Amino acid sequence: MQLIGQDNLQSWQMEIVPAPPSDALQLHLERIKSFDLTSTERAKELIIDALCAEVGPHYPGLKIWKSAPLESHELTGEADYLVTPKRAYIDTPLLCVVEAKKDDFEKGLAQCLVEMHACAEINEAVGLTGEVFGIVTNGQAWQFYQRRTDGTVGESALFAMRDMPDLLGALHLVFSRCAANIPVSSIA
DSSP, X not given: OTTTTOSSOEEOOOOOOOOOOOXXXXXHHHHGGGSXXXXXXXXXXXXXXXXXXXXXXXXXXXXXXXXXXXXXXXXXXXXXXXXXXXXXXXXXXXXXXXXXXXXXXXXXXXXXXXXXXXXXXXXXXXXXXXXXXXXXXXXXXXXXXEEOTTSOEEEEEEEEGGGHHHHHHHHHHHHHHXXXXXXXXXXX
């Protein structure tokens, strides 16, 4: 919180449109039930990957990176997931997804805020001043964050896998906002 210069997060009332899961997603989630999906981070990635694969193709201008390098003048590290304009390299990160290791959402939030700050810093260095988004998830529960252009950060309510249409609606909202923030020069 000190890094982003705030004492508290603001509430983010996401205006979502529920999205029913595709037959392909439902089949995939049914198939991976033979895996332990809760005890390790690698297992939780199966769910995160499945939901990102469900939403990502709707936004052809975006690319999802796993274990992506993230480096700003204050941070050098590796993001669990980054969403960027679709290129062969990472340039302007628009969304970072953080796994809540050992279901610790508090530590996940701290990591997410640092990564969002780094993403904004990287983007600002090339003249991109749009919103940056973050997600903290353990695969079953998902919380969304929005770093606004004024530097304040909004936090959503918690979304759960059991409410799949709302969760997918929230993912679509964030991905669509990322797609809208792609610099015009990146689309050409």
